[in-house]
Amino acid sequence: MSDYILETQNLTKDFKGFTAVSDVSLKVRSGSIHALIGPNGAGKTTVFNLITKFLPATSGKIIFKGDDITHEPPAVTARRGFIRSFQISATFPHLTALENVRIGLQRKLGTEFHFWKSDKSLNVLNDQAMSLLESVDLQTFASTVTAEMPYGRKRALEIATTLALDPEMMLLDEPTQGMGQEDIARVVELIRKVSTNRTILMVEHNLSVVSNLCDWITVLTRGSILAEGSYDEVSRNPQVLEAYVGSDDMNDAHH
């Protein structure tokens, strides 16, 4: 088994003659936090959609822990422990925070198709759900209906729900987008905390977050990989500076 938990080989996506992703070979090391950055329209979201099978690839392969998952349905991939979050917050708005997390936990119970059982049978999951909520600092919101929670807390809840599946790898699409500074700090801490024993691949424009958090960075432009390396390496790469930052100092790009 290689060090890489996820690999793409020559991944390509054409949209009616427009190549949004071309020949991307990406390697994500187990246990790392890996960032995907690049100018707008570079193809980051598309790469994400391809990896999670929300879009079919035109050509190329996706390999997760040595298995070719290119043509697997999304739910099956998810059950391998490979979970994504969405660019816009994805919770179940009319369930309480506790119930949200329980949805994640329920799969392990194996009773998801039991329509003849009482839902009281789910209460055995409450303790576990509560401790997950605690881990993201949401214990006080346990019986709040999600729709009434502040935005930043919803993102945290989403992460807690994802954690309930105990995923080996998480994909986060702009996890801090639309957040205030305070929430950003909270989410960065959270990501750091949950990254132990997990691999994280994220798209992020906020370079302070990236520099703070990420072990490895891949820069995309126009659908192809422009550069890869640690934050320091990448931020010194003149091509990256020109294409992405538009000045000669990466720090200008911090919010």
Place this chain on the structure above:
Amino acid sequence: MNYTQSQNKKLMVLFAVLFVLGLAAPYFFYPTFLMKVLCFGLFASAFNLLLGFVGLLSFGHAAFLGTAGYVCGMLIRDTGLSPELGILGGTLAAGVLGYIFGKLAIRRSGIYFAMITLALAQMVFFIVQKVPGTGGEDGLQGVPRGNLFGFIDLDNNVAMYYLVFAIFCFGFFLIYRTIHSPFGQIMKAIRENEPRATSLGYDVDKFKLIAFVISASIAGLAGATKTLVFQLASLTDVHWHTSGEVVLMTLLGGLGTIFGPLVGAATIVTLQNELADKVGSWVTVIMGVIFVLCVLVFRRGIVGEIQALIRRSGVN
């Protein structure tokens, strides 16, 4: 937690009261009318399970009601099966049909789902009309009620009533249970945010399919029972108007409420029964006005409005 517990207690009390009322009802009301209300109430509840709790608008539910009715009627009349087996057979047939519909329609969503179910139901209509033995336009007439388990004479209206009541309670409880089950919990999640549920590893289509089959089977149970009550299955049962009517019943009673469909069914059945004779051809106009008002003013439906009223007075 406490709040929901006391809610639950209230609900249980309500169930008990209604159950007792249901037992006493045939001594105060015309049993055949009550049976019609119960059959349509069950049908609408089955429909509500899909629309109100899963978010799928099926515009072809009459196909299940009708198919089960015809199958049950033919089994009893033409092969001499006992009433309980006839009902079982009808229900199974609706379940199988539900599986086929589901397989074909489930991947579509929103209005496309509604339309594909409508189209499939139209085909069922056509088949029922054409297949020999259904009686075509005349309907399947003269189905004997027979003896339940060989010794309860169902020609007695009161006996028949208690059978229908028992069937209704069973179906209704099954729906209630499904909504409040681990399965129901996932269904709710799917309705709220489908992509998210997929990304958590749930096979969304499979859940919807199961819900669809449950709903179709219960609709079938209602249809088979209805055939036994009226000793007749007709093209009306498979006509798209019936599919539309069940939407109206559910909405009028209160979409996504437990009792709404029953109340809606009772209201519409009563209106049709009573109004038709008093106002003649204006009945459609009056029905139209009711729907318009219901949509413009009482959107939550009868039960929904009452619930809202109670909640508001409870808060104050």
Place this chain on the structure above:
Amino acid sequence: MTISTSKTEYLRITDLHAYYGESHILHGVDLKVNKGECVTLLGRNGSGRSTTLKSIMGLVGRRTGSIMLNGTEIINVPTHKIAHYGVGFCPEERAIFSSLSTEENLMLPPTVASGGMTVEELYEMFPNLKERRNSPGTKLSGGEQQMLAMARILRTGARLLLLDEITEGLAPVIVKKLGEVITELKQRGYTIVLVEQNFRFAAPLADRHYVLEHGEIIETIEKDDLQSKMSWLHQTLGV
């Protein structure tokens, strides 16, 4: 750009309350913007900044109070007329139309006054858009849509721009470009209300900052006082 015009009051909001259904979101907002000024609305998520902008456009369910635009009361004016009074709104959700091509999106809003930017100027400013001009609006990437939403209102000749989180999701290179655009717009005499998370972006552009919390203005900071208030801002907003 004489002193006198820049001192003319262009927008004044007094005691503005706004509601979504039963929830009361704004609790008496007061603010004012002079002609040619750029002000920002700062605050945490959910503090009501977007709602303030939407209230000006008449896109909120119910409002009370007063909104004076260039001497006219507009609180009861229908949304489309407000736009014709010269207000351009760039919403936070971008709202690019998928059944329209990029160029149709750009050309959609009617011209409300002369002096808007030309299409050529806009394409020069956002070359991505030029390249994707014929592709359907929502096939654009998140950032491209953001550019388009901004470009769309620069064409119309609107003199008051309400910009909600325009740097959101944009690569630094574009953010920088937008900064230059706004500076230029200010020079051309546009009046701008900016809602921003990206304080680094907003700070050098603004003449004044309003800080909102729970639907109320809790602090007004003039440009010159910014340095001295920095630590307070840090505390309240985490910037």
Place this chain on the structure above:
Amino acid sequence: MEIFGVPSALLGSQLLIGLINGSFYAILSLGLAIIFGLLNIINFSHGAVYMMGAFAAWIGLTYFNVGYWTSLLLAPLLVGAFGMVLERTMLKKLYKLDHLYGLLLTFGLALIIEGVFRDQFGVSGESYEVPESLTGFIPLGFMNLPVYRGWVIVASLSVCFGTWYMIEKTKLGAYLRAGTENSQIVQALGINVPMLITFTYGFGVALAAFAGVLAAPVFQVNPLMGSNLIIVVFAVVVIGGMGSILGSIFTGLGLGLIEGLTKVVYPEASSVVVFVIMVLVLMVRPNGLFGKS
């Protein structure tokens, strides 16, 4: 010569007839598609307003001595105005809600309209004569095409393509399409959306009324003439792709043809064939033939 055991002359004439029916489907489904597109409402009363168009022509002729050609213009205007009143007073309140409510409201309206007409005019309906200038036949060799039916094709195709052009190629059309997606923002960009919506609804209704006037000389003018048609027209819109303009036009014509063929081969099934096609199409193209995902 024979095709499927059917003489080719008969086949030719049946296809032509199919096309004529298809042109009714096309105008009706076009109106439905436009309304669905902008208002997000499945206009169940479309059949009823079609009927109103036909009755408007009949009433005009019978009581006010208004001729066919005037009716062709006047009836859509009147019925369209009636539609606008409905929109202003009722439909307007439903835009933020689920499709379902619009469907139910218009269903209720259809019941009311049809009920009132039934009470006034009975169900047997009334006869409307083919206008003098359009009587007679065009000999086509394989059949005698009534001039009036020829006119139906010409009129409906022109109206359909005119409408298509307006929506796809003009600025007004761009407003419509944008308004379809996010009317609030379109309004914030300075376009009078409520007015646009009212006119669109009126226009869609007027199209149906126009079809009604076209139909009056061919079919018995009858309070229920629309309710029998509406389900098929729904199917057309769905097969074409909800809200797709071109989709509804082509599908309308195409289905007319297919229905025509069915009437040759297996006439009893001609009322169900459209649903079979709908299922097949949706299996392969979930959003209809011309629909966007």
Place this chain on the structure above:
Amino acid sequence: QVSNNVVKIGVLTDMSGTYSDLAGPGTVTATKMAIDDFMANEKPNFKVEMVQADHQNKADIASNKAREWFERDGVDVASELVTTSVALAVMKVAKEKDKIALVNGSASTAITNKDCNDVTIHYTYDTAALANGTASALTKQGGKTWYFLTADYAFGHSLEADAAKVVIANGGKVLGSVRHPFPGSDFSSYLLKAQQSGAQVVGLANAGSDTMNSIKQAAEFGITPKQKLAGLLMFLTDVNSLGLKTTQGMYLTTGFYWDRNDETRAWSRRYFEKMRKMPSMVQAGQYSSVYNYLKAVKAVNSDDTQKVMAYMKKTPINDFFAKNGRIQANGRMVHDMYLAEVKKPDESKYPWDYYTIKATIPGDQAFIPLKDSTCPLVKK
């Protein structure tokens, strides 16, 4: 011995659907007239009440309603029952509850043949009588080759079959037929088929709006006058709404025409006063059947089903509707039918002056003779 001293008559009809013009509210009025006239003329020692309901042409609604009437409301007779499926459903309930069904609007011969029972009277007309009138007249006039346009349901099939039999019996030939979905609106493609067949007569084995649209479109495609159109079932109301210009010269068979003699005129004028329309045969038949039923109740002084039925079957009917009408063992009321030709517009002198009666078809030639009935009640 009339139970509760009240005779209750239920009028179960189509109040708002396709058949509401030819039956519907008009039959309710006719029933009321019958009751009022009966009370005034016969001065019975019991009361008569009427209830009415709209069955919307649905067998299930009809059977429900009838059940409710018989079980709960003490109704003695369910009457009118337009459309065959309704009639058959109600007949079954009536049999089960031992009450009477008076069928007027429905056409199918099944009512007095394979589905017959001993509590039903089929009063006004049936498909056999229609065929024996129109089809035989036209065939005899030289329309030897026929093509049928048939509504694809029981009634259409039955009408086509009966007419075809008559055509063949009279030396004609059936070249083909096409079945159209019911209800339909565009008949042009079927009409073209009929045209292509070259048949001399195109037989319309359908009813109501289907017939009307067929006639209208036949004119449009130039089928008429080259080929002759036979409306096998047309009511006065149909002719009224299509207008004479379209229908002129057509033959039809009817059980009643208002302008036939003084007696019919007198009654019809009274009806007209109330409805502002002349009566269809169904409406006139409804009056006659109800009136004669009440007379039977008075005669046997009981509302007991079997007693009343027995009396009615042995008593001839003589009124403005029928002369020497009699009810056969299978429930068929046998009376004279009339072959009518629709007038040309310029022949029509006053409102509702639509028909010229061409021939009277004696009852025993019009209806299926008892010996040919397949009704199990008929002892052979």
